[in-house]
Every structure is written in structure tokens, then in C-alpha cells.
Amino acid sequence: MNNGSYGQLERRFARIADLNAAARTVRWYSLTYGPPGGEASRGHQLATLGGLAHELLIAPEAAEALATAETEEPWQAANLREMRRQHRAAVAVPAELVEAKARAVSRAQAVWHAARPQGDFAAFLPALREVVERTREEAQIKGEARGLAPYDALLDIYDPGRRNEDVTAMFEELEAVLPGAIDRVRGGPKPPGPEGPRDGLERLARRMMAMLGLEERHVRLDESAHPFSTGERDDVRITTRYSGPPGEALMGVLHESGHALYTRGLPGDWARQPVGRNRGMTAHESQSLSIEMQACRSRAFAVHYARLLEEEFGAEGAWEQERLYGVLTHVEPGLIRVEADEVSYPLHIAVRHRCETALISGELDPGDLPDAFDDAVESLLGIRPPGPREGCMQDIHWSGGSFGYFPTYTLGALMAAQLAEAMRAALPGLDQEIEQGNFKPLVGWLREKVHSRGCFDASSDGLVEQATGRPLDTGAFLRHVRERYLR
Numbered sequence: 325m326n327n328g329s330y331g332q333l334e335r336r337f338a339r340i341a342d343l344n345a346a347a348r349t350v351r352w353y354s355l356t357y358g359p360p361g362g363e364a365s366r367g368h369q370l371a372t373l374g375g376l377a378h379e380l381l382i383a384p385e386a387a388e389a390l391a392t393a394e395t396e397e398p399w400q401a402a403n404l405r406e407m408r409r410q411h412r413a414a415v416a417v418p419a420e421l422v423e424a425k426a427r428a429v430s431r432a433q434a435v436w437h438a439a440r441p442q443g444d445f446a447a448f449l450p451a452l453r454e455v456v457e458r459t460r461e462e463a464q465i466k467g468e469a470r471g472l473a474p475y476d477a478l479l480d481i482y483d484p485g486r487r488n489e490d491v492t493a494m495f496e497e498l499e500a501v502l503p504g505a506i507d508r509v510r511g512g513p514k515p516p517g518p519e520g521p522r523d524g525l526e527r528l529a530r531r532m533m534a535m536l537g538l539e540e541r542h543v544r545l546d547e548s549a550h551p552f553s554t555g556e557r558d559d560v561r562i563t564t565r566y567s568g569p570p571g572e573a574l575m576g577v578l579h580e581s582g583h584a585l586y587t588r589g590l591p592g593d594w595a596r597q598p599v600g601r602n603r604g605m606t607a608h609e610s611q612s613l614s615i616e617m618q619a620c621r622s623r624a625f626a627v628h629y630a631r632l633l634e635e636e637f638g639a640e641g642a643w644e645q646e647r648l649y650g651v652l653t654h655v656e657p658g659l660i661r662v663e664a665d666e667v668s669y670p671l672h673i674a675v676r677h678r679c680e681t682a683l684i685s686g687e688l689d690p691g692d693l694p695d696a697f698d699d700a701v702e703s704l705l706g707i708r709p710p711g712p713r714e715g716c717m718q719d720i721h722w723s724g725g726s727f728g729y730f731p732t733y734t735l736g737a738l739m740a741a742q743l744a745e746a747m748r749a750a751l752p753g754l755d756q757e758i759e760q761g762n763f764k765p766l767v768g769w770l771r772e773k774v775h776s777r778g779c780f781d782a783s784s785d786g787l788v789e790q791a792t793g794r795p796l797d798t799g800a801f802l803r804h805v806r807e808r809y810l811r
Contacts, residue, residue: 334597360434445712610740618741737801774787
């Protein structure tokens with residue numbers, strides 16, 4: 325049973341969900357098809373949509389209903405918990421700050437797109453500085469309201485309940501092991517990967533999406549400067565880029581398809597409600613890496629991948645499976661995060677974690693970011709970027725105000741490895757299925773253990789614990805690295 329207040333809240337939060345969905349569509353359009361000259365108009369649209377959603381969330385009527393709402397049904401109770409969490413996070417932030425940050429982000433992303441090809445940090449700096457200032461304000465306000473440090477308040481946006489103390493401890497464990505592992509297995513310049521014309525790559529990408537169970541009726545594939553996934557349960561959009569190595573464009577599609585599978589598998593009965601959303605970006609990233617890293621860079625998938633390449637590009641381009649597996653698991657530190665191998669990748673995230681925590685605390689001025697970033701890369705990866713294009717400007721995230729987001733990439737890798745251990749114990753014939761291109765058992769297990777639970781669990785630790793028997797740690801990932809790369 326639930327009282328009338330709970331029903332009012334479901335209707336209110338459905339409207340909030342619709343406004344947020346519309347904003348995601350505008351952002352997707354802006355990053356794919358929107359003409360550069362329309363950026364200011366889209367910025368106003370995003371600011372208005374964000375402001376309206378914020379007003380609905382912090383309205384006195386919402387606070388009154390949240391104070392009196394009651395329910396005994398477990399999913400409704402979890403939904404009410406998530407409503408209250410969102411309200412607490414939003415009520416302290418003035419609407420004018422929400423809109424000011426949205427405008428700053430829209431401006432900064434437009435400048436980033438124009439300045440990144442030349443690595444023109446001087447042109448980017450004023451817009452970045454404004455985003456950092458607005459984000460610091462937001463972090464300070466949210467932190468004071470909840471008794472959290474500013475950076476913890478930002479982490480909580482992307483991985484509820486996660487604290488920087490835990491992140492730092494896990495990152496230190498990885499930093500103690502991964503540089504030595506890289507030294508043992510690094511392979512020099514990466515051998516060339518699969519080649520083929522762009523139209524053939526796109527056809528193969530769509531075949532891979534179908535292999536995973538993504539239907540064109542609900543999921544579309546486009547191109548953008550930076551691969552991403554967005555949308556709603558029945559309207560998912562993913563992108564890749566074809567400007568880099570052709571094989572990495574395919575891996576990018578597999579990565580984003582993992583995100584899309586999660587979105588498609590969320591509980592349909594709770595669409596447009598907080599409990600029907602994903603359980604934060606650590607959980608989301610675990611799903612992309614479950615597909616790309618755990619499954620599709622495995623020796624088993626190399627068998628099926630070689631078959632797909634021959635069918636698409638002909639026998640003259642056929643790949644010997646062991647050579648293909650060597651490309652999929654090649655380790656060599658590089659400058660570009662999105663092209664990094666599985667062993668080096670967490671160190672790229674550690675670089676960004678160091679920089680953004682210092683930016684939010686005020687220890688690092690945005691004008692000093694290029695040198696601080698390059699110093700961290702040199703310290704952890706042993707190489708130094710030649711300029712901002714390959715350094716601090718290579719990612720879109722900071723221009724989008726997404727501080728606190730980067731750690732979830734590595735936390736997601738840890739979660740994916742932990743889930744994979746449990747999955748392989750439950751599905752002993754999984755590799756044989758993957759060799760045949762049959763992903764139904766894998767996706768079915770993830771549907772049951774992760775996707776269909778939405779936000780029923782209060783945190784990603786709760787989600788991973790019910791699936792694997794323990795909260796998140798580094799153990800499974802480090803065992804995975806030893807098994808795949810060091811034996």
C-alpha cells in the first residue's frame with residue numbers, strides 16, 4: 325500500500341524524467357548533427373530544460389509530499405528512497421546556479437570542439453575556468469548540505485555512496501602493481517589491427533550490435549568526436565569515431581553497446597521513475613567493460629571475431645586467431661585514454677583523478693592544468709604529452725562539468741572483473757558460447773544480476789555484493805590481469 329503523497333510523487337518525477345530525457349536528446353544532437361552556429365540556441369534550451377526540472381524537484385509541494393509519503397511495497401520504497409536522495413542533492417542548489425552551469429558547459433563544449441584539434445589551451449581556458457568555478461560552487465553547496473567534502477559531493481552524483489578516501493585507496497593498490505605489470509608485458513608499437521573501408525566497418529559494427537541483441541528499432545549508431553552512449557530504455561543512441569585505427573572503432577562500438585544493453589535492460593515497469601534508472605556510472609561502466617574487455621578481448625571472442633572479419637572483408641584479409649588475440653590484448657603505454665590498453669587504462673584515470681581533485685579543492689589553478697596533467701602522465705605512464713591536444717584537452721568531460729566522473733571508469737573495470745568471476749562460475753561453458761558468437765547466456769546473466777535491478781540497491785556496492793557476494797575491491801581485477809597478461 326501507498327498513500328496519496330506517493331502517487332503524486334510518481335507523477336512529478338515522471339515529468340522530471342521527461343525533461344531530463346529531452347535535455348539528453350538536445351546534447352546528443354549537439355554532439356552529432358547540430359551545426360556549430362546553433363550552439364548558443366541549444367545552450368538556452370538546455371538551461372531552460374534543466375531549470376524546469378530543477379524547479380519541479382525543489383518545489384515546496386515536492387518537499388511536502390516527500391515528508392508524508394509512505395509505502396510498504398519494496399520497489400516503491402526504493403523509488404521513494406531515490407526520490408529523497410535526488411531532492412536532498414538538488415534542494416541546496418539555487419536554480420540560477422543550475423542554469424549558469426548549463427550555459428557555461430554549453431559554451432565550454434563548443435570551444436573545446438573548436439580548440440582541441442590545434443591544442444589551443446589558451447582559447448579554451450576562459451571557458452574551462454568558468455565551468456570549474458561553477459562546479460566548485462555546486463560542490464561546496466552540496467557538500468555543506470550533506471556534511472561531505474566538496475569532491476565527495478561530486479563523486480556521489482555519479483556513484484552514490486562512494487567516497488574519495490575509498491577511491492584513493494583502491495587507486496593506490498592499482499598504482500602499486502600496474503606499472504610493474506606493464507614493464508613485464510609491454511609490446512612496443514602496436515601491430516596493425518583489422519583494416520577495411522569505412523562502410524564495411526560500419527556494417528560490421530551493426531552486425532556486432534545485433535550479435536549482442538541490440539535491435540535497430542530501439543538503438544541507433546552515429547559518429548561523434550568522442551564515442552558515447554545516451555538515451556532512454558526504448559530509445560538508445562550510441563556513437564563511435566572512425567578517425568582512429570579501424571579496429572578501435574569496432575571496439576568502441578562494443579564498449580558503447582555494453583552501455584546500451586544496460587539501458588535497454590532497465591526495469592520497464594519503472595521507466596520514468598528514479599528507481600528505474602541505472603545505479604550510477606560505476607555500474608554503467610562495468611557493463612560496457614563486461615562486453616568490451618571481459619568478453620570481446622578474450623581468446624574465445626578472437627575466434628568469432630576472425631570469422632566476422634573474413635565474412636566482411638574477404639579471405640585476403642583473414643586474420644589468424646592468435647595474432648588477432650595479440651592485437652586485442654597488446655599492452656604499451658600511450659597518450660590517448662580512449663585508445664589505452666586494459667592494463668594502462670587505470671593509470672590514465674589516476675592522472676585525471678589527481679588533477680580534478682586538485683582543481684576542485686583549489687590547489688590547482690585551471691591555467692596550470694596542462695603542466696600538472698603532463699607531470700602526472702610522465703610519473704605514472706613514463707611518457708610525456710607533446711601538447712594539450714594529447715594531454716589535458718583530449719577528453720570532453722571537464723568541458724562538460726563532469727568532475728567526479730572519471731574515477732567511475734576504473735571502478736567500473738574493477739566491478740566488471742568481479743562480475744565476470746561470478747558469471748564464469750555460474751556459466752562454466754561461457755567461453756564456448758562466445759566462440760560461436762552466442763552472447764545470450766552472458767547478456768541474460770547480466771540482465772538478471774544487474775540491468776533489471778535498476779536502482780533497487782542503494783549503491784553500486786550493494787548491487788555488486790548481491791551479484792558476487794562481496795562489495796567492490798581490486799582483487800578480481802588484479803587476478804584478471806595476472807591471468808590474461810602475466811601467465
